[in-house]
Amino acid sequence: MKRGLVVLDPSEIPPGELEGRVGALQDVLRERGLAAALIYGDVFHSGDLTYLSNICIYWNEGVLAVPANGSPAMLMKLSPRVHPWMRMTSNLSDLRSGPNLAVLAGQYLKEQGASELGLVEMSWWPAQLVDELETQAGIRSILDLGSVVRERRQQPSESELELLSRGSGLTAQAVIEGMGQDLSNHERAGRAELVARLGGAEDVSVYCHHCGPDADTVEVISEFRGFWTLAARVVGGAQTEWAGALATGYEAAASEIRPGVTIAQVASAVQGCLASTGLGWKVDLIQHTDIETEAGYRSIHEAAASVGEGSVAALRLELELPDGSTAVLADTYLIRGEDTEVLTSPLPGIVSGINAAEKSF
Amino acid sequence: MTMDRDWRLSRVRHAMDVAGLDGILMFAPGWRRENVRYLTGALFRGAFAFAYLPKVGEPTAFVGNSADASATREIGRVKDIKVVGFPEVGDISSVIREDLASSGTLGIAHLELMPKVLLEPLLRALEGTPIISATRLMDEVxxxxxxxxxxxxxxxxxxxxxxxxxxxxALHPGVREFEIVAAVEAELKRMGAQDNFMLLASGGDEVMGMTPPGVRELQPGDMVRTELTPQLDGYYAQICRSAVLGEPSEGQRKSFDLFNEAVEAGLAVVRAGVTAGDIARAENDVFRAHGYGEYTTSQYTRVRGHGHGLHPDEFPPLLEDNETVLEENAVIIIHPNTYTPLAGYHVLGDPVVVKQTGYEPLLSVERILFSSPI
Known part of the structure; x- marks a missing residue:
């Protein structure tokens, strides 16, 4: 849950940056003749909303209202008593609280004189909330704006790349801290969590579990200033056959990463390495915007799409071991021309104690 | 385990009978997994999961990945587990359609949170089936x-x-708020907790409420308040306490005395058969008696406590107008947290199990105004 550091630091998000992000959405609204856009978020899935306002929905649900002209407003179920904190940690001044988001939105849109409305990623909105919006007086039409905000996030600016890079470094450090020898998986999780939180992570998920009898996976997903990154390593297992196969498969997948690559191409490379093992596996290339939900809010079309120049994505390979457990390797990459960069590069070799070339299944 | 599973199923089915439901579908988005956990016992990682319980027969779990399927299988409460490629919901509608034929009424827990991309195809596939929300039903179960x-x-x-x-x-002058959270989170994870809901605030009598942490450095004389709620194997337990850096001021002591009296007043009325409102009134009467009644309103506070279990903030909210009757073995936290001018926002509260003639405390932490040396 989101209980780490939430801060709006002008040295990290330069003045005008948030306004620029909102301005890009407002351009879309004006092009389409819409008076306002609404962006829904909850404590599990609120990346677009945070991107546009730096707001952290640390609990419950909220809607960011962006008019075609003017400043956005935040509509939320959280109490007005948190408004002072939200003003400190965002660039918003118009904050409104109430038990019913549709009613709050209806009142806001009435004030704006807005009758034609766009919902960002309408298909992921709660259906009943959309139904209630449609009954609000004055709303004539509601259009699905699709992934317009998420797509823009997938082309990060230089300042956004800086935060993604810092976040990746923090995620990598958390994994390293969790990889100590002779630790229980609970101890690994505690150490990783401490490093990530002390480094200023806003949200952290740490997954430490056995893979086979002699190895553990340490996987960390963290949010730093609204940007999500992922890394995972295996501790131990160097003497096992599967570890060599995992390392080889991962390196084959990583070698495919370049602008324009699709998950089908990456999977084909892994298949070439792992087919003979008889072990099950799953590989994914997850845009940084989808790490928050572990790709749970991604359409089939989006999952199959190629990765664009300048994007940041996590490569994650999961191998199913004979005893039913899984081993995971993952890194976050900046995919830019021939200079594809491993942002989680402070991490050691992909399986501790083993290099890909040393073993094969 | 089997007894507990059967007890739960019978409890849900009794509620279904009363509500006239022939099947119940539990929906779990990433932040509200309590109902699917209630049926499956599993800790999920995927963004979505469902579980279906027919009026007669075995439940089915629908999960988004093989890891969640393994977690469900390992617990063993639900045998029929289907891995679904969300947003595809064809498997779910097939199971429901086969069970209800065309005559049964379906309840959906967390219907209000179901995304269009999941709900609309389900409604189309189940056209003609009456569907109602079962969210409140499951809250009560x-x-x-x-x-x-x-x-x-x-x-x-x-x-x-x-x-x-x-x-x-972790409380020392100069420590920043988020560093306190880091220390707590690390300890909770080290002890096996999978999650934690935590808010805090530091400072003096200007503090009006709690939020996630910031970069503020603790100062001597600060009161640091927290509500922390770790989750172990699916179940949450909550504590509310305040601590002072150094010797507490007279205002902080008076504030603690007021809040402690309110907690004790709330605890004194707890027993099976009382309502949520009875407890809230007992707490608020203490504030009114001391001239602080206005600080029990929604301008300054949310609730005077609430249930918890598979969710950190469960039904019922302890509010004076809530007439929910608390049965034996309900779990509630009594926390009269609010702002007063005595020392700013103050939090104090303990979770208890409701018993026939009183309550069972769930924490070992003494209820005092903690003081950290400086």
């Missing part, structure tokens, strides 16, 4: 815990008490 569930919450209470100790140990 989960309110009373089984013996096995109480044991899980007691275990979470042990972790919660350790988390508070880590919190107090």
């Amino acid at each position: 989960r309110l009373v815990k089984s013996g096995w569930e109480l044991e899980q919450i007691r275990r979470a209470g042990v972790v919660c008490s350790a988390g508070w100790k880590a919190f107090v140990a």
Whole structure:
């Protein structure tokens, strides 16, 4: 849950940056003749909303209202008593609280004189909330704006790349801290969590579990200033056959990463390495915007799409071991021309104690 | 485990009978997994999961990945597990359609949170089937815990008490708020907690409420307040406490006395058969008696406590107008947290199990105004 550091630091998000992000959405609204856009978020899935306002929905649900002209407003179920904190940690001044988001939105849109409305990623909105919006007086039409905000996030600016890079470094450090020898998986999780939180992570998920009898996976997903990154390593297992196969498969997948690559191409490379093992596996290339939900809010079309120049994505390979457990390797990459960069590069070799070339299944 | 499973199924089915439901579908988005957990016992990682319970027969779980399927299988409460490629819901509608034929009424828990991309194809596939929300039904089902569930919450209470100790140990002048959270989170995870809901605030009588942490550095004389709620194997336990850096001021002591009296007044009325409102009134009467009644309103506070279990903030909210009757083995936290001019926002509260003639405390942490040396 989101209980780490939430801060709006002008040295990290330069003045005008948030306004620029909102301005890009407002351009879309004006092009389409819409008076306002609404962006829904909850404590599990609120990346677009945070991107546009730096707001952290640390609990419950909220809607960011962006008019075609003017400043956005935040509509939320959280109490007005948190408004002072939200003003400190965002660039918003118009904050409104109430038990019913549709009613709050209806009142806001009435004030704006807005009758034609766009919902960002309408298909992921709660259906009943959309139904209630449609009954609000004055709303004539509601259009699905699709992934317009998420797509823009997938082309990060230089300042956004800086935060993604810092976040990746923090995620990598958390994994390293969790990889100590002779630790229980609970101890690994505690150490990783401490490093990530002390480094200023806003949200952290740490997954430490056995893979086979002699190895553990340490996987960390963290949010730093609204940007999500992922890394995972295996501790131990160097003497096992599967570890060599995992390392080889991962390196084959990583070698495919370049602008324009699709998950089908990456999977084909892994298949070439792992087919003979008889072990099950799953590989994914997850845009940084989808790490928050572990790709749970991604359409089939989006999952199959190629990765664009300048994007940041996590490569994650999961191998199913004979005893039913899984081993995971993952890194976050900046995919830019021939200079594809491993942002989680402070991490050691992909399986501790083993290099890909040393073993094969 | 089997007894507990059967007890739960019978509890849900009794509620279904009363509500006229022939099947119930539980929906779990990433932040509201309590109902699917209630049926499956599993800790999920995927963004979505569902579970379906027919009026007669075995339940089915629908999960988004093989890891969640393994977690469900390992617990063993649900045998029929289907891995679904969300947003595809064809498998779910098939199971429901086969069970209900064309005559039954379906309840959906957390219907209000179901995304269009999941709900609309389900409605199309189940056209003609009456569908109603079963969210409140499941809130009421989960309110009373089984013996096995109480044991899980007691275990979470042990972790919660350790988390508070880590919190107090982290309080030093110059420490920043988020560093306190880091220390607590690390200790909770080290002890096996999978999650934690935590808010805090530091400072003096200007503090009006709690939020996630910032970069503020602790100062001598600060009161640091927290509500921390670790989750162990699916079950949450919550503690609310405040601590002062150095010797507490007279205002801070008076504030603690007021809040402690309110907690004790709330606890004094707890027993099976009382309402949520009875407890809230007992707490608020203390504030009114001392001339602080206005600070029990929604301008300054949200609730005077609430249930908890598979969710950190369960039904019912302890509010004066809530007439929900608390049965034996309901779990509630009594916390009259609010702002007063005495020392600013103050938090104090303990979770308890409702018993026939009183309550069972769930925490070992003493209820005092903690003071950290400076």
